[in-house]
Amino acid sequence: MDGVTDHPYRNAWAEVFGKDPRPHAGRLMHQAVSPFVSLVRGERIKRSHIADLLPQNNLMDVEPQVLGNDADFFLVMAKTLADLGYRSVNWNLGCPKPQIAAKQRGSGLLPHPDRIDAFLNRVVPASPLPLSVKIRLGYRSPDEVFKVIEVLNRYPLVYVAVHPRIGTQLYGGEADWDRFGEVLRLLYAPCTYNGDINSMQKAQAFVSRFGNGEHKVNSVMIGRGVIADPFLPGRLAGLSYSPADMQTLFARFVQTLWRNYLACGLRPLSALHRQKLYWSQFRGAFLPPHAFSHVKTLQDPDAYEQFLQNF
Numbered sequence: 233m234d235g236v237t238d239h240p241y242r243n244a245w246a247e248v249f250g251k252d253p254r255p256h257a258g259r260l261m262h263q264a265v266s267p268f269v270s271l272v273r274g275e276r277i278k279r280s281h282i283a284d285l286l287p288q289n290n291l292m293d294v295e296p297q298v299l300g301n302d303a304d305f306f307l308v309m310a311k312t313l314a315d316l317g318y319r320s321v322n323w324n325l326g327c328p329k330p331q332i333a334a335k336q337r338g339s340g341l342l343p344h345p346d347r348i349d350a351f352l353n354r355v356v357p358a359s360p361l362p363l364s365v366k367i368r369l370g371y372r373s374p375d376e377v378f379k380v381i382e383v384l385n386r387y388p389l390v391y392v393a394v395h396p397r398i399g400t401q402l403y404g405g406e407a408d409w410d411r412f413g414e415v416l417r418l419l420y421a422p423c424t425y426n427g428d429i430n431s432m433q434k435a436q437a438f439v440s441r442f443g444n445g446e447h448k449v450n451s452v453m454i455g456r457g458v459i460a461d462p463f464l465p466g467r468l469a470g471l472s473y474s475p476a477d478m479q480t481l482f483a484r485f486v487q488t489l490w491r492n493y494l495a496c497g498l499r500p501l502s503a504l505h506r507q508k509l510y511w512s513q514f515r516g517a518f519l520p521p522h523a524f525s526h527v528k529t530l531q532d533p534d535a536y537e538q539f540l541q542n543f
């Protein structure tokens with residue numbers, strides 16, 4: 233998520249919550265998708281543009297995500313990412329921001345299946361990395377998705393992640409599970425579901441509807457649900473956390489987040505603003521009463537440091 237799940241966040245989550253504590257168990261999240269990186273003109277990509285993706289900055293397995301519509305610049309990016317050791321690259325056809333969509337990028341490309349086809353026709357055979365794609369149901373209408381699927385089905389994609397809203401909805405309304413079911417039946421590539429999985433109940437309802445049968449969902453991508461409740465992936469994997477565990481892990485998490493944002497070179501005041509963003513999103517039993525109303529009043533990084541020490 234752009235401006236949210238960059239490497240200091242991902243690393244803090246991985247360090248505190250990422251490992252399954254049960255014997256012989258592995259990770260609690262298979263992979264993170266990076267916030268989108270925009271394409272740049274030319275033959276070279278500055279390392280500062282892809283700092284978030286440099287392997288030395290990352291503890292988790294990450295799939296880089298790219299936003300743009302120029303096949304040649306995409307290929308330069310894919311080559312750069314392959315040289316860094318990545319194994320696939322995700323193409324963003326979901327971003328709903330009006331200023332991005334207006335330039336036929338992100339979900340703004342969904343009403344133009346011919347452009348998507350021309351892009352994939354050039355990129356897929358030439359890319360050193362296989363592609364995955366993230367889509368919405370359309371930009372203006374959820375019917376746009378059908379022509380898009382016809383195009384996507386012509387290419388060997390690693391997976392297609394589907395967020396069943398349209399671009400002009402931004403994040404309003406409900407994810408459309410009925411239309412998602414139709415998409416799932418039609419798609420050839422493995423399908424990842426994305427949208428509004430923010431509780432055990434929601435996940436259970438989703439799995440009971442889409443987790444079995446001929447057309448079942450391969451994996452689920454969770455965005456805001458993990459930001460609000462960093463314990464959610466563990467609980468979805470069957471872990472339970474005692475109140476004491478929750479207190480200890482949450483304190484470690486916010487301390488690690490703070491340390492990571494300071495260490496990545498953000499000015500302390502900017503790092504503090506970023507912490508306030510997370511605190512404004514946290515929801516759940518792990519959250520001490522009135523903590524956010526206190527944090528949001530803090531203007532001084534030292535005062536936040538003090539708050540964390542007494543936490």
Ligand SMILES: Cc1cc2nc3c(=O)[nH]c(=O)nc-3n(C[C@H](O)[C@H](O)[C@H](O)COP(=O)(O)O)c2cc1C
Pocket residue numbers: 233234235236266267268297324326327366395426427428429453454455456457
């Ligand atoms: C602040 C913000 C930034 C986002 N940035 C990205 C992004 O860079 N790439 C992307 O594919 N989706 C991005 N998204 C969309 C999410 O990945 C996801 O599709 C959407 O939030 C719905 O899933 P959720 O209900 O699990 O959050 C962003 C969403 C938000 C709210």
